[in-house]
Amino acid sequence: MLPGKDTRAGLIAPLALAALVTVAGCGRQEAPDLVNGKRLFAGKGTCGSCHTLARANTKGTVGPNLDDAFATDKRDGLGQSSIEGLVIDQIAYPRRGGTMPAGLVKGQNARDVAAYVAYAAARAGQDTGALATAAQPAKGPPVAEKAGTLTIAADPTGALAYVTDKASAKAGTAKFVMPNKSPIQHNIALKGPVTGAGPIVGSGGTSTFTASLKPGTYEFYCQVPGHEAAGMKGTLTVK
Ligand code: HEC
Numbered sequence: 001m002l003p004g005k006d007t008r009a010g011l012i013a014p015l016a017l018a019a020l021v022t023v024a025g026c027g028r029q030e031a032p033d034l035v036n037g038k039r040l041f042a043g044k045g046t047c048g049s050c051h052t053l054a055r056a057n058t059k060g061t062v063g064p065n066l067d068d069a070f071a072t073d074k075r076d077g078l079g080q081s082s083i084e085g086l087v088i089d090q091i092a093y094p095r096r097g098g099t100m101p102a103g104l105v106k107g108q109n110a111r112d113v114a115a116y117v118a119y120a121a122a123r124a125g126q127d128t129g130a131l132a133t134a135a136q137p138a139k140g141p142p143v144a145e146k147a148g149t150l151t152i153a154a155d156p157t158g159a160l161a162y163v164t165d166k167a168s169a170k171a172g173t174a175k176f177v178m179p180n181k182s183p184i185q186h187n188i189a190l191k192g193p194v195t196g197a198g199p200i201v202g203s204g205g206t207s208t209f210t211a212s213l214k215p216g217t218y219e220f221y222c223q224v225p226g227h228e229a230a231g232m233k234g235t236l237t238v239k
Pocket residue numbers: 008011012041045046047048049050051062063064066069086087090091094095098099100101104105113114117160225226227230
């Protein structure tokens with residue numbers, strides 16, 4: 001790989017080759033489920049929080065606008081299945097050191113997301129039928145501190161989110177506990193009248209720290225680059 005290979009031209013050429021390998025290398029496959037793909041794409045803290053895609057109603061700006069990214073490819077006659085292959089490879093192998101997390105969705109879910117992007121990118125009009133109502137999953141209920149402990153888990157599906165975006169606690173010493181059952185690394189940190197941060201942990205780990213909370217409004221958030229911007233944060237109210 002040449003240095004500085006972060007332009008789109010440099011990104012797509014190696015991916016195109018990899019896409020051929022991916023498509024050829026897979027055996028029997030189920031047809032992709034576009035509704036599932038759209039739901040995963042637009043779900044809180046996933047692709048759409050970093051990427052704009054008009055049909056999915058997402059407006060993220062951390063990563064490239066995917067309508068723009070694939071407009072030329074579609075105009076040049078690159079088929080939907082080739083674009084699907086490019087997206088599958090981007091999901092599995094984003095630029096090293098970039099902010100796009102690798103493997104946010106896997107297996108059939110990754111194929112569904114890629115198939116939806118290939119279908120929807122730079123396509124005029126709006127989704128209809130079941131695709132029009134593919135909604136994002138609801139946020140979990142607020143978390144309250146119990147006996148000095150606040151347990152706020154990372155979203156287990158790999159979405160860049162916690163299971164809730166609202167928490168409350170009483171003033172005093174509180175232990176923050178973030179179990180991470182998601183496939184990617186996360187931590188939990190606090191900013192506001194008092195700050196604190198637990199270690200970044202991989203799948204199966206638990207990030208914890210203790211803080212002496214004063215009354216006020218805080219934000220809890222993940223310090224892995226890009227995650228807070230993608231929506232992995234919430235409000236903690238201390239009384
Ligand atoms: C935290 C932000 C973030 C999330 C979440 C994210 N991406 Fe990205 N994505 C980026 C950035 C930044 C780039 C630019 C290239 C790079 O860093 O790899 C990118 C590049 C891409 C590209 C290449 C676009 C081009 O110009 O060729 C595609 C396709 C893509 N992402 C699809 C996805 C899909 C599908 C998901 C969900 C599974 C996703 N992204 C989740 C930030 C994100």
